[in-house]
Amino acid sequence: MAKVVVLGSGFAGQTAALNLRKSLKKKDHEVTVITPNKKFGYVPSWVWVGVGKMDVSETQFDLAPVYKKKGINYVNGLAKEVHVEEQFVTVDLLDGGSEKVEYDYLINATGPRLAYDMTEGLGPDHGHTVSICTPNHAAEAGEEYLKMVERMEKGETVKMLIGTGHGMATCQGAGFEYIHNIAFDLEQRGLLDKAQIKWISNERMLGDFGVGGMVIGKAGHIVSGKIFAEASFMEQGIEWITGAAVTKVEAGKAHYKTVESSEVQTEEFDFAMLIPAFAGVPIKYITKDGSDITGDLCAPNGMLKVDADYSSAPRGFDNWRKEDWPLTYQNQTYKNIYAAGISFAPPHPISKPAASPDGTPIVASPPRTGMAAGIIGHVVAMSVADIVNGKSSEPEHTASMGDFGAACVASMGKSMTRGSAAVIAMYPVVPNYEKYEYGRDMDATFGDQGLAGHWLKALLHHLFIYKMKGKFGWWLIPD
């Protein structure tokens, strides 16, 4: 009997657990999920929670009944240590106490640690900015936002600052959605002229999104996505600051440096939502003799190293290739450990790195979107299931970000008749200039904006919640 343990119940963990259970016979093998969550959260809709357009409960469902029905063991707690040689995980249980969970195969799908502490004064708990990165934070952001609306209704002008809160943050797409949803909502309320909305981001230019931007075919031309991103901002009267590293936040003030200047500049705000840097969650990797080898197994940011070429980073942007990116997501020291979703350490950024003149790094880190997390969770599960079932001895299912594409539907306003979303598809995620003139296959790379995008976003909300519940035919829905 094999014991497969999955850490985390986000897109990567849930996809992995469901696929493992589908491929491994219940009477022969155990699948266990360790997660601090009682509910699954559909992250992409938290943008709507953050503008008070959706109740957070609509984005969640209870995990326990799903796991019970599927025959997946559920340990409701936080993984603290992985004992790599004795093959067990120590877990701090949510109800108190701790538990030791044994494994033969371990999939770390713990997502990011939201590293607010990397920027002084950032974040909702100990800082001065709101967040939409957890369900509770998104609900709080929604309440704060509605307070701003009240102030505008009374005739006040309100300054809003949205974007990234660290020079190496990722997830610009979520910020892009949030700023557009705010602008759309204020326009609907007739309050847009009462808001000064500003974007601040570590992207070298608008539309970079941490994937080095993209070019698309439009009306017989090849056009930079930057033009569309900028046009969408101009249309709503949103100003922007790019190439910026927010270094400190105080009440009502964000301080930042840019790639052009090391001089600290300040942006004032009444309301700010700045995405923090992402790091790996603080799990320790311990050997039999008690040595802590976390530093060897993880990148400096705490994300787990897998089969990527980590020696490629110093070669520099011009020499980075798609082969640098992982294929199987298997840790190369302990081959029964895998990382799926945001928890794997990327070999280097996708976008061209920059820095302020005094050396503060400023680059949008590579995003691992919900789709990428799902795809990776799926292939890792398939590889582990094949090994457990004796079909292979090595992981044979692969999914390199240089070989799979991404479809992103970025909400720009929630309404079934007047809403909008940018629909962006790209193939592959990591540009390949050796193969494609513009880095990506122009036949499968496109961008558009309109109401149909919102319909798609709304459809995906229901489709993915259905899939993540493991309901009838869930596996027919693509990752």
Place this chain on the structure above:
Amino acid sequence: MKKVKFVPYSQLGDAWMEPQSFARFTRTCVIWQLFKFARYNLQIIKVLAKGH
């Protein structure tokens, strides 16, 4: 906040593109958007197919 007026002219020069009334109309025109909805789905299937 007034719209484009406040964007510095230098930035306008970089990427000046504003939808006119017809483009705005098509964005929420249900029939046109139904067609787009079908197209988006096909396009996403294409991306999925390439990666699998």
